[in-house]
Amino acid sequence: MNATDTELRSPAATGTPAPGPAPTAAVRQADGMAVASFVFGLIGLLAMNLLLGPASIVLAALALRRGTSRPGRARLGLALGVADLVVLACLVSADQTWSWSIG
Numbered sequence: 001m002n003a004t005d006t007e008l009r010s011p012a013a014t015g016t017p018a019p020g021p022a023p024t025a026a027v028r029q030a031d032g033m034a035v036a037s038f039v040f041g042l043i044g045l046l047a048m049n050l051l052l053g054p055a056s057i058v059l060a061a062l063a064l065r066r067g068t069s070r071p072g073r074a075r076l077g078l079a080l081g082v083a084d085l086v087v088l089a090c091l092v093s094a095d096q097t098w099s100w101s102i103g
Contacts, residue, residue: 026066026067027066027067027068027069029066030062030063030066030067030068030069031063031068031069031070033059033060033062033063033066033068033074034059034060034063034064034068034070034071034073034074034077035070035073036059036077037055037056037057037059037060037063037073037074037077037078037080037081038056038073038074038076038077038080039077040052040055040056040059040077040080040081041053041056041060041076041077041078041079041080041081041083041084042080044056044080044081044084045080045083045084045087049084049085049087049088050088052081052084053081053082053083053084053085053088054081054085055081056077056078056080056081056084057078057081057082057085059077060074060075060077060078060081061078063077064078
């Protein structure tokens with residue numbers, strides 16, 4: 001292998017990290033908030049939407065404010081949190097209950 005072959009290889013192929021700034025602790029924390037918001041919103045559609053819906057909305061807003069590198073996931077968590085509250089409102093207006101009932 002000559003010098004031009006190694007210059008043409010991508011950083012991932014050579015095993016060296018990609019150039020650029022490493023994510024700071026605040027960005028990593030915001031990324032975690034974005035993922036947690038998405039997971040809480042998704043689970044909240046099925047269970048505990050009174051608790052997980054607002055938690056998803058708050059985490060998504062914090063992640064977006066802190067500059068997450070995953071804004072799409074934070075926005076999806078925000079949308080799922082709002083959907084949790086809409087589902088809760090529909091349940092309450094339909095049969096005056098705060099939870100799912102099967103049967």
